[in-house]
Amino acid sequence: MTKGPIRLDVTINYAVPRTGIPAAMSFRKWVGAALANRIREADLAIRIVGTKEGRALNRHYRGKDYATNVLSFPAEMPEGLPKGVKLPLLGDLVICAPVVAREAKEQKKALGAHYAHLTVHGVLHLLGWDHDDDREAECMEQLEREILAGLGIADPYLG
Structure with missing residues (x-):
């Protein structure tokens, strides 16, 4: 684990009307x-x-x-870089606004909290976390709970 502040460059692209979608600052x-x-x-x-x-x-x-709530595309390191050179490129997330809105309504969750959860979930995928089996899913979900709790957001896996 690294300590201290990180340098973060997050680009947000809205391919749909922004009404009801959190601001870029929230995603960051x-x-x-x-x-x-x-x-x-x-x-x-x-x-x-x-x-x-x-x-x-x-x-x-x-x-x-079908459209899903979030897709994660981890960056692949370009070949030919000198040994030891690391780029900070983490990858891309695609979040489908209508799916997120529908799920939040069905699950009786605040829309912003659901966007927060899916953003955190997607970023963890970019970091290599997965939920291919029960053990991995349990570990990933616990980490999501901890991150979201730090943001003041309730456990997204309850009820």
Whole structure:
């Protein structure tokens, strides 16, 4: 774990109307919380999309023909860099606004809290966390709970 402040460059791209979607500052805060004490510097992009683009990306990259809430695309290090050179590029997140809104309503969650959870969840995927089996899922969910609690957000896995 790294201590101290991190240099964070988060680009937010809204491909849908911004009404009801948190401000860029909120996304940056949630990313910062997920990365705190984990890495020193990071560059990443978050794209907020509609159902059509979300579905197309999920179909193309995961073979699943539906829009999902968040997709994570970890950066791959370019070949040919001198040994020891590390770029701070972490990757990209794609968040599908209509799916997030629908889930928040169905799960009776505050919309902002659900965006926060999915942002943290996506960033943890960029860091290499996964939930392919029960043990991994339990560890990842516990870390999400801790990060969100630090932001004053209730456990997203309750009830």
